[in-house]
Amino acid sequence: MLKLSDVSVKFGAFTALQNIDIEVSEGELVVLLGANGAGKSTIFNTISGLNKPSSGNIQFNGKSVRGNSPDRMVKEGIVQCAEGKKLFAEMSVQENLMMGGFVHRKQKAQLKQSLAEVYALFPILKDKKDDAAGSMSGGQQQMLAIGRALMAKPKLIMMDEPSIGLAPLIVEQMFSIIQEINKSGTTVLLAEQNANAALKIADRGYVIENGAIVLHGNSKALFHNDAIRKAYIGA
Amino acid sequence: MELFFQQLFNGLTLGSVYILVGIGLTLVFGILHVPNFAHGSLYLIGGYITLMVMKGLGVHYFVAVILSILAIALLAVLMERFVFNPLRDAPPIHDKIAAIGLVLFFEALISLIWGTEYHRMTTPFDSTITVAGVAMTTQRMLVIVVAVVVVVLLQLFLKKTMIGASILAMAQNRDGAFLVGINANVVAMMTFAISGALAAIAASIASPINLVFPAMGHLVILKAFVVVIIGGMGSVPGAIIGGMILGISESLGATYISNDYKDMIAFLLLIIIMTARPKGLFAKGVY
Amino acid sequence: MTLIKLEGLTKRFGGLTAVSDVDFEIEKGKITAIIGPNGAGKSTFFNLISGFHRPTSGSIMFEGKDITKTPAHIGARLGIARTFQTTHLFERSSVIDNVIVGHRLRTKSKLYDAIFRTRREKREEQMAYEKAMTALEFVGLADLATMQVATISQEAKKRVAIALALATDPKVILLDEPAAGINPEETDGLAELMKKIVQNGITVCTIEHKMQMIMELADQILVLNHGAKIAEGTPEEIKTNPTVIEAYLGGESVAEVI
Amino acid sequence: SENGSASEGSKANDDVNTSDGAKELTIGYSGPLSGPAAFYGTETLNGLTLAVEDINDSGGFEVDGQTYKIKLASLDDKYLPNETAANAKRLVQENKAKFIYSPHSGGIYAMQVFNEMEDFIIMGYTSEPGVTEHGNTLNVRIPPRYDSYLEPFTKYEMERFGKRIAFLPTASQYGKDWADALRPVWKEHGGEIVFDESIDFNKDTDFQTIMSNALNAKPDVLFIGGPSEPTALVLKQALDLGFEGGFLVMDQAKPDQMANVIGGGYDLLEGMVGVVPLIESDFPGTASFIEAYQKKYDKIPGSEAGFHYVSLYVLTEAMKAAGTVEDTKAIMAALDEGAKNVPEEKQVYVIPSVDKEGGFEPALRMAYIEDGKIHVLEGE
């Protein structure tokens, strides 16, 4: 479904990504593991069209989407739930969610349906639907960000460290929600540092270090890999 | 009492013009987070185009106004593309300086093309109606009517359509807007186009009351900033209230306090408001 | 011994009560952890202690002195240092320049000293520099001193933020989720660092979601939910507290997994 | 613009021999060529340019056996006095100009600080009496002083409309000085000032507010003035609000231009008294000047252009009479004689004499509008 071949990204003289190859098939849940600054967010931003690759190719459903503008990518069905949330701070929770469905703005009924689904997933958002997004706590904002991404009815959702700053209870919920989202037919590409939890729900994984992929395989294999246990799972 | 109502009417006219200019400014201010000092130039050129189209092509006033709106909207879009978009990541002071560069350029250009003399714009709305001792020219009534209509339409657009909401969304988080599939460039251009169109409308309907001349943008822009600040930047309802406060306080201040000091009254008002509420009257609680 | 004593601490934002009638004591020389679900009011709690927000009601005593109404910069001078949930540094400056400013509050040089480059100014500049280097060495970043902050890793930034707080010569240091977004190996390093800070006589107070780390590290834990205190006690007590499990931990197994 | 600008010839100009054996003499100009007052500045410069061309085309002028041609060096000062000062220094230093024109009192005052030290003559165009009151010995005032208009204007308006006047002049210094001078005169003749404010054309977006207030005081006459166009608009707004009295108009505004602004002929200006527009004048040189000006600039000249034109003839004639192009004192002393020697066909205005302070003394004239027609009244 999604295929990155030999993608490199440069920021000025600094090479952030080096010859990345990633493949995600329809319905899969794939995790990207990597330390801080390894390049996970950069990969996402490159797929989203926020960064331009200096070389390599990106294909989605067999079509080259390299160089597409970010809004085109959303229309294609690739939606990112970014690190740092990037919410509309002064709009209400519900308005944020509605904006999430911007590309489907013509289908009013479908939007309503999606909104109900998101509220079912995150009841707290419904309680706070008229509050300004900026006034919510870190964790609540994270839920809103995911909810907003879901509103776009993505074929592929990319989640950048969704568990960051969340309470354990919520983290657990979050991972099961991700699993649920995946099961309901959305392909998921997940960036995580919490390798333990991520590998438990993922089908496959890639390990990124210093902007390059050093390891990849199915999640079981990765989970039992010594190097990974040492670096990402601890103990 | 007659005088009071006359001045109230005058204040309404003035306020309507301030509102139209102020809303354009506040929208751009909200999106770019930068005061566009070149907004006065859009106003200026808007006035000239209406006048020159009327004179040159001999078309009806309304036709000229529509052409002017289109032209200024386009010009504003070009401004966004070639000046403000490249400066998106620069510190805010830079936009101000670039805007000043634009002001200097456009004023010189206008003087070069159409000379530096004052022009008067004559319109079909030149008759006077007197109601209960209050003299109203039809042009002045047109100013108020147009302002009301434009403001209502704009508010509907921003609040009731997703495209309009996307403008508000982008004002708050540009990257976030990208992520939900809003083409931020299109929105930025659209905002500038609206802002330019409003400036053109304001200039076209206010010029028959005043004159058309190269410095006419200066008069309005400073007051428009007062309107924007009183109303809170990016807030359309705020700009409406700000415009009315300013227009009416000016006309009543000139009547009951002093004409010489009436500008000071308006600006002192702003100083007092900002001293009490450092972010303007209608600043939002969050952030 | 009690370092900070809170009584009836309450903070409202409009209709929302972010912190609600909390009584609590922070022990000197210990590590105190604050946990609770998202939006429980933990960060707000810190904002109140550090003087960033003023409480709606209640009082804050620091070393027996009432500091309920003192602004943030005075709090810092009294010895309350903090880091932010989202790392907050002077991105454009070098690491060392960042940390030097941290010691500014312990210097007295004024404009006069700057213009005439008085002996005091020179002495204090030297002092601030040394202090900053010490702090950087303490957190293990001395070799990054001249790097620009924007170019260093997330984990290093967290350490710089701690060094910056340490450079203020604090009595207590408030850390808002220091381990968020860093990997397990680094988390261990951070725990070590926190222990080292306490050993140096500085009280540590931290907000954290990483239970494994907290349960090992903390001497005392405060649990907030909906702004109110729902429990307080040692890690053992908290781990087994049914209210906490229901509201936050969500089953014993979780604490071990994460 | 058509004029050579300052630094093109930065050598000492009067040494440069042109091909026909004539020497070049530089006349400096510093005025508003950009910004809000540019229209006014351009007008004055145009009049001067036309005179320069006329003089040069007719072979220049001869002083003490040497023929001179004039080179005009013009600089823009945006109406800012400190810019005028900088420009004047530049014209003196780089262009060796001995005569510098400036059409605004701020610039003139700024030059008066150093013109005697630097030894150049200020050719000032302002009717403000103040500029000749500080005893500057190298200062020429080209237009008539406005205080001569006060009496006749007052009498005319009072007789025709009544004694109640509302003051609404421009808020410029010039407008204020005019108002200060008019007040005692109006009262002396038994009049009453029922409203006394000013309008700032640079800051006000709408004059109707102040006009409503003024008319509320039920005046018979309105005292207005400033540049022609906004003045005309003020007048029009008074009519819109139903005013039917007279208008006493400051000398800055010209009836012909005002009529143009509010559209059509003089009938809307009924009841106004003011200065005579150049186009309504019939001095020996007026008609040909207007024609030449229209041909070159495609518009009708105002009196500023005319006065600038004639002033350069007065100046060259004064140099001839003094026998020097260098000795500023001698030239100042010869101005009166110069004025008398201006060739008749060049007399766009007749300047019978120049007073000791360097002020031109043209005959007093005023214009009034009755029954939709302009009438000119010649003074003695």
Place this chain on the structure above:
Amino acid sequence: MRHVLTRRNGMIALLVLSLVFPFAFSENRYVLYIMTVGFIYVIAINGMNILAGFTGQLSLAHAGFFAIGAYSVGILTTKMELNFWLALLLAIIITIVLGFALGIIALRTKEHFFAIYTLIVGYLIYLLIDKWDGLTGGIRGLIGIPVPDPIGPIEFNSPITMYYLVLFFLLVSTVVTVRIVHSLTGRTYMAIRNSEELAQTLGINTRTNKLVSFVISVAFAGLAGGLYASLVRFIGPEIAGTSMVFTFLMYLIVGGIGTLSGPIIGTMLFVWLEQFLQNFQEYRMLIFGPILVLIVIFYPTGLAGAYNSIRGRLRSRRKKDRRALNTASLESAKIHSREVQ
């Protein structure tokens, strides 16, 4: 070789140049005058730089304070007939007092609001000068301001002595600026510029520091204004106008805001550029406007900033070699990528 081109040597060279400059142009009072006016602007802009460039607070009332300094000297010397030096001292004190009062209120606002608040205050100062005829001479201005009174044998009635007088104050203001920027106080200001919130948690009283910075800034403006009054000897309200403050700002940005050499580079360059462009008369804004826009877009850190970054790039060549190494290790990392089963 590298040692010759140090910043200090550059400064000395500039200083020597400015000291001998009048001898080369002793005949041309125009050139001296333009230089002197430029230097006066630099003094004012140094003040603006301390506040906007280093403390991060853009005050658009700066021209207003320049005018207050100028009018104080003007009024005190003409109407009260005070000695110039006393008047200058008083002028600075007056600007400081007024600046202090304004600072206390205005600094409650932040960012754009502060900029616009001060813009409006500046405009009010202008209106006040314009309307208060009795004190300021109103729109006509103040005429006949005397040259500075002689100090011993030194008289100030020639352009050269005025040049040196202004140069002296320029040096003083520059030294003061440099010292502040390189001190703990300067670090404090920059901390506030970079993040006011963080500065507060570090125990910095941002209010007081911003206020002091504001006061230094207006004191420079007042000094410059006072010198301006005695140089031009005729002042009108337009020196308080908005176009004046934007001119200052323009010079500062083009030279490089937040750099030490920015004010002098930007000012001297533009003051002369404007003189040069006089040749184009009414076309000159058609050239000048776009130049300004282009500079701001392509040299956002100003000319001084551009120079610094070029120097920085030359210096960091060595570091680049290290980066290459980094890339090489990535290369090998790729080779090691393998699939685990």
